[in-house]
Amino acid sequence: MNVENTNYASIERIRSQLTSGRTIKDDSREAKKPAQTFGDILTDKANQVKFSKHASRRLETREIDMSKEQKDRLQNAAEIARQKGMRESLVMVDNMAFIVNVRNNTVITAVNDTEQAVFTNIDGAIIN
Numbered sequence: 001m002n003v004e005n006t007n008y009a010s011i012e013r014i015r016s017q018l019t020s021g022r023t024i025k026d027d028s029r030e031a032k033k034p035a036q037t038f039g040d041i042l043t044d045k046a047n048q049v050k051f052s053k054h055a056s057r058r059l060e061t062r063e064i065d066m067s068k069e070q071k072d073r074l075q076n077a078a079e080i081a082r083q084k085g086m087r088e089s090l091v092m093v094d095n096m097a098f099i100v101n102v103r104n105n106t107v108i109t110a111v112n113d114t115e116q117a118v119f120t121n122i123d124g125a126i127i128n
Helices: 011-019 038-047 053-061 068-083
Strands: 088-093 096-101 106-111 124-127
Touching: 053 106, 068 088, 068 096, 068 124
Parallel strands: 088 124
Antiparallel strands: 088 096, 096 106
């Protein structure tokens, strides 16, 4: 029985190509990776600071508008709080104050008039 299969290289063919210095290119293994995987995007979203319903209402009723730079500073402060082992942190960004539940990565309240403000039940503060 003489079977010829041209889809696969024989051992002799591979050996001759290796000894002659030529390499075998396998295009099937060279899959291009996407710039960012779904898992990376999901992780990025999960690590972003979220605003609770209460905090969102406070931002709206007090007409607090945050720039992207201020949100980035809030995010950075929340990461620092996590590294320091804080649980409930006061984060000051410019003239705004935020109480952040570090474990849930959630802003639970927001204040823009901090002149006479009193903050309780926090275990740390970050002025950013």
